[in-house]
Amino acid sequence: MQTEPIISLRDLTMEYPGKRVLDGISLDVFRGQIIGYIGPNGAGKSTTLKILLGLIQDYKGTVEIFGNDLRNEDQDVKRRIGYVPENAEIYDTLTPMEYLTFVGELYGMKRAAVEHKAKQLMTELGLEDVLHTRISSFSKGMKQKVLIISSLLHDPDILFLDEPLSGLDANSVMVVKDILAMLAASGKTIFYSSHIMDVVEKISNRIVLLYNGKIAADGSFDELKGQGEAGSLEMLFNQLTGFNEHQQTARRFVELVTGGETDG
Amino acid sequence: MDNFRSLRVMDVFKGLFQAFGIDYPSMRTIVGLKLTMDERRIPVVFSQTKLKEGNQFLKSLGLYVLYGLATIPFLFFGDSVMLQMGIVFGIAMFMIMTSLIADFSSVLLDVRDRILLAAVPVDDRTLNAAKLVHVSIYMTLIALSLLGIPSIVILVSKGISFFLLFLVMMIFLMLLIIALTAITYMVMLRVFDGERLKDMINYVQILLSVGVFVGYQVLMRSFEFVGLTISYEFSWWHFLIPPLWFAAPFEWLLGGNTSKPLIVLSIAAFIIPIFAIWMYIRKMPLFERDLQKLMSETRGGKQKHAVMMKFWERVLCRNSEERASFRFSWQLMKRERDFKLKVYPSLGIGFVAPFLFLYIFLSDGTWEDMITSNMYFMIYFGFLIIGPLAVMLSYSSKFKGAWIYAVAPITSVSRVKRAALKASLAQLFLPVYLLQAVIFTVFFGWRIVPDLVVVLFSAVLYAVICYAIGAKGTFPFSLPMGESVQSGTAKQIILMLLIGVFVGVHILMSKIPYGTPIYLVVIVVGCLVGWKVLLPIKRKTAYM
Numbered sequence: 008m009q010t011e012p013i014i015s016l017r018d019l020t021m022e023y024p025g026k027r028v029l030d031g032i033s034l035d036v037f038r039g040q041i042i043g044y045i046g047p048n049g050a051g052k053s054t055t056l057k058i059l060l061g062l063i064q065d066y067k068g069t070v071e072i073f074g075n076d077l078r079n080e081d082q083d084v085k086r087r088i089g090y091v092p093e094n095a096e097i098y099d100t101l102t103p104m105e106y107l108t109f110v111g112e113l114y115g116m117k118r119a120a121v122e123h124k125a126k127q128l129m130t131e132l133g134l135e136d137v138l139h140t141r142i143s144s145f146s147k148g149m150k151q152k153v154l155i156i157s158s159l160l161h162d163p164d165i166l167f168l169d170e171p172l173s174g175l176d177a178n179s180v181m182v183v184k185d186i187l188a189m190l191a192a193s194g195k196t197i198f199y200s201s202h203i204m205d206v207v208e209k210i211s212n213r214i215v216l217l218y219n220g221k222i223a224a225d226g227s228f229d230e231l232k233g234q235g236e237a238g239s240l241e242m243l244f245n246q247l248t249g250f251n252e253h254q255q256t257a258r259r260f261v262e263l264v265t266g267g268e269t270d271g
Numbered sequence: 272m273d274n275f276r277s278l279r280v281m282d283v284f285k286g287l288f289q290a291f292g293i294d295y296p297s298m299r300t301i302v303g304l305k306l307t308m309d310e311r312r313i314p315v316v317f318s319q320t321k322l323k324e325g326n327q328f329l330k331s332l333g334l335y336v337l338y339g340l341a342t343i344p345f346l347f348f349g350d351s352v353m354l355q356m357g358i359v360f361g362i363a364m365f366m367i368m369t370s371l372i373a374d375f376s377s378v379l380l381d382v383r384d385r386i387l388l389a390a391v392p393v394d395d396r397t398l399n400a401a402k403l404v405h406v407s408i409y410m411t412l413i414a415l416s417l418l419g420i421p422s423i424v425i426l427v428s429k430g431i432s433f434f435l436l437f438l439v440m441m442i443f444l445m446l447l448i449i450a451l452t453a454i455t456y457m458v459m460l461r462v463f464d465g466e467r468l469k470d471m472i473n474y475v476q477i478l479l480s481v482g483v484f485v486g487y488q489v490l491m492r493s494f495e496f497v498g499l500t501i502s503y504e505f506s507w508w509h510f511l512i513p514p515l516w517f518a519a520p521f522e523w524l525l526g527g528n529t530s531k532p533l534i535v536l537s538i539a540a541f542i543i544p545i546f547a548i549w550m551y552i553r554k555m556p557l558f559e560r561d562l563q564k565l566m567s568e569t570r571g572g573k574q575k576h577a578v579m580m581k582f583w584e585r586v587l588c589r590n591s592e593e594r595a596s597f598r599f600s601w602q603l604m605k606r607e608r609d610f611k612l613k614v615y616p617s618l619g620i621g622f623v624a625p626f627l628f629l630y631i632f633l634s635d636g637t638w639e640d641m642i643t644s645n646m647y648f649m650i651y652f653g654f655l656i657i658g659p660l661a662v663m664l665s666y667s668s669k670f671k672g673a674w675i676y677a678v679a680p681i682t683s684v685s686r687v688k689r690a691a692l693k694a695s696l697a698q699l700f701l702p703v704y705l706l707q708a709v710i711f712t713v714f715f716g717w718r719i720v721p722d723l724v725v726v727l728f729s730a731v732l733y734a735v736i737c738y739a740i741g742a743k744g745t746f747p748f749s750l751p752m753g754e755s756v757q758s759g760t761a762k763q764i765i766l767m768l769l770i771g772v773f774v775g776v777h778i779l780m781s782k783i784p785y786g787t788p789i790y791l792v793v794i795v796v797g798c799l800v801g802w803k804v805l806l807p808i809k810r811k812t813a814y815m
Contacts, residue, residue: 060674060678082682090674092674097669098599100602101602109595112592112594112595113680
C-alpha cells in the first residue's frame with residue numbers, strides 16, 4: 008500500500024555557526040501516517056519542521072514534498088500544508104475571525120466560505136462567544152485552538168504540528184487527539200513534534216527519535232519496544248538518549264533543597 | 272542591586288516606614304529589584320532615539336532639564352507673582368503628570384506583582400508601600416531635573432523665603448499628582464475593561480508627544496509677550512485650576528495680598544493633596560482588586576462594521592490576496608498599541624505643523640498677504656506623517672506571527688506589501704491630508720486645487736520611496752518593535768530631506784507657465800513608475 012512517499016528527506020544537514028543541528032537525516036513519510044517526532048531539547052526537531060515549511064532555506068541535502076523539491080518553491084505544495092507553530096505565535100491584536108479570514112484568503116479561499124467555516128469550527132471547539140474578541144486576552148489553550156483551526160481551514164493534506172497540545176485542558180486534548188486520528192484515517196499525513204511522551208505513545212503510529220542531529224530510532228512503538236527492554240516510551244527515550252541518571256539527578260536536587268536532610 | 276543611591280536615601284526614612292507597620296527589609300528588596308528591571312526599559316520621551324544600555328530613564332532626565340530651563344523666563348513674566356508661579360506650576364504639573372502616565376503606567380498598573388509576589392510571605396501593606404515608593408523615587412527625580420535649575424534661579428533672584436515656599440509647594444504638588452493619577456486610574460478601571468484602559472493610556476502617551484511639540488512652538492511664540500504688565504484678578508473658575516492653588520500662597524504670604532479667595536486657594540493647596548493621598552491609601556486594596564481586570568479574558572465583543580476599510584479595500588485593491596492583506600494590515604494598525612505609539616505622534620505633528628507655520632507667518636504679515644502668497648506649500652509638512660508610517664510598517668510587537676507569510680502560498684510578495692502600504696495611507700495619511708486640503712482651499716481659494724492634487728500624488732510617490740528604503744525587503748509587521756529605534760534616526764532625516772526635494776521641484780514648476788499641469792502629468796507618471804519599480808508584481812521568488 009505504501010507506494011510513493013509524501014515527504015522524503017535525503018541527507019538533510021543543517022549547520023548553525025559552530026553547531027551542527029541536523030547531521031545527515033534521511034526519512035520517508037507515507038500517506039496516512041502520524042509521525043511522532045521526539046528528541047531532547049535542542050535536538051533539531053523544530054529546525055526540521057522549519058525546513059519542511061520553507062522557513063529555513065540554507066540546508067544541505069534534498070527535501071521533497073509530494074515529489075517536488077522544496078527548492079523549486081512550488082506554491083501549490085504550500086497550499087496543501089497546514090502548520091501549527093510552537094509557543095502560540097500569532098498576531099494576537101486581531102480577533103479570531105479577522106485572523107482566520109486573513110489566513111483562509113491567503114490560501115485562496117473565498118471570504119464568505121472562510122467566515123462560515125471558521126465560525127463552525129470555532130463553535131465546535133467551544134469558542135463561539137469569543138469570535139470577535141481580541142486573541143490577546145485568550146488563555147494559551149484558547150490560542151492553541153485558534154491556531155489548530157487556522158492550520159486546518161484550507162483542508163491540507165499534510166499537517167505539521169509543533170507541540171500542538173500545550174496549554175490545552177484534558178478534555179480538549181482528547182478532542183484534538185481524536186481529530187488527529189480521524190484526519191490520519193482519512194488519508195492525511197501528520198508530522199508532529201512533542202515532549203509529552205504519553206501522548207506520542209498513544210497517538211503516533213510511527214515514532215522517530217532524534218538525538219544529536221541523527222535519527223536514533225524509527226518505527227512503531229511496538230517495534231521500538233522490541234529493540235530494548237524499556238516498558239514505556241519515556242524509558243525508551245531515556246535509554247536511547249543515554250540518560251540513565253535521572254534518579255541520581257533528582258536525589259542531588261532534593262538534597263540541595265532540603266539542605267541534605269534526606270534519608271536516602 | 273544595592274548600589275542605588277535612591278535606596279540609601281530611602282534608608283533615612285526607615286523608622287517612618289516601620290512606624291506604619293511596613294516590613295522595611297522586604298520593601299527595600301522589592302524596590303531594589305524594580306529599579307534593576309527599570310534599567311531595561313525605555314521611556315516614551317526617548318522612543319525616537321537609539322536603544323542603549325543602562326537606565327534610559329535616568330538619561331532622559333536631561334530632556335526634563337531642558338524643559339525646566341524653558342520655565343525660567345516665566346519667573347520674570349509680567350508683574351504678578353500669581354501668574355508667574357501659576358504658569359511654572361502648570362508646566363511642571365503637565366510634564367510630571369504626563370510622564371507619570373506615559374512611562375509609569377506600567378508601574379502603577381503592574382499585575383505581575385500580584386502573581387509573583389502574592390505567594391511570597393509579604394503583606395499587602397508592604398507591597399503597596401513598595402509601589403508608592405517606587406513611583407515617588409522617579410517623580411522626585413523628574414521634579415528635581417525639571418525644577419532644579421529654576422529653583423536656584425529663584426533662590427538667587429527672589430530670596431530664601433520664596434525658595435523655601437517653592438520647595439514646600441512642590442512636595443504638595445507631587446502628592447497631588449500621584450494621588451490624582453492613581454485615582455484617575457481607579458475610576459477608569461471601574462468604568463472600562465482592561466483593553467479599553469490600555470487604549471486610553473495609549474492616547475495619553477500620544478498626547479504627551481504632540482503636547483511637547485506644540486507646547487514648545489507656542490512657548491517660543493509667547494516670548495513676544497514678555498514685558499507686558501498683567502496683574503492678577505480673581506475669578507471663581509480659578510478654583511478649578513490646580514496650578515493656581517499652588518501659586519496662591521506666594522501672592523498671599525509673600526505678596527501680602529490677603530483677599531479671601533486667595534486664602535481659600537492657598538488652603539486648598541495644602542488640604543486637597545493630603546486628602547487625595549489619604550483617599551488613595553485607603554482605597555488601594557480596592558484598586559488592586561480592580562487591577563485584576565487587566566489580566567482577565569473578556570468574552571463577547573461584536574464584529575465591527577468598518578465602513579472606511581470596506582470602502583478603500585474596494586477602491587484600492589484588485590485581487591483577493593491583496594484585499595486580504597489590506598484588511599489584515601488595516602486591522603493590525605488599528606489595534607497595535609506600540610505601532611500607534613510610534614506613528615500617531617507624527618500624525619498629530621503632521622496635522623498641526625502646516626497651520627503652525629501659517630500662524631507664524633501671520634504674526635509678521637497680514638491675512639491678505641498670506642492668502643495671495645504661495646504659503647499653501649506649507650501643506651507639504653503633512654508629509655512628516657509618511658516617513659515614520661512607512662518605516663514602522665515593517666515592525667510589530669507580535670512579529671513572531673510573521674511565520675504565516677512564509678507558510679502561506681502567497682503568489683506575490685509585492686502585492687502583500689502594496690496592500691499594507693495602501694492600507695496605511697488610506698487609514699492614517701489620507702484623512703489628515705483631506706482635512707488639511709479642505710481647510711487650505713477655504714483659506715487660499717480654488718486656485719490651489721491643481722497644486723493640491725499634485726501634492727497628493729507626490730505623497731503616494733514619496734510613500735513608496737520611504738517604504739522601499741525602510742522595509743529592506745521584509746514582510747510588513749515582521750520585525751521586532753524594539754529594533755525599530757536602532758535604525759530610525761538617520762533614515763528619518765534622509766526621508767525628511769527628500770520632502771524638501773518634492774517641495775523645491777514643485778515650487779520651481781509653479782513659477783513657469785503651464786508648469787503645474789505639466790508637473791501633474793509628470794508626478795502621476797512618476798507615481799505609476801515608482802510603484803511598478805519599487806514594488807514589482809511578479810511570481811514569488813524569495814521568502815523572507
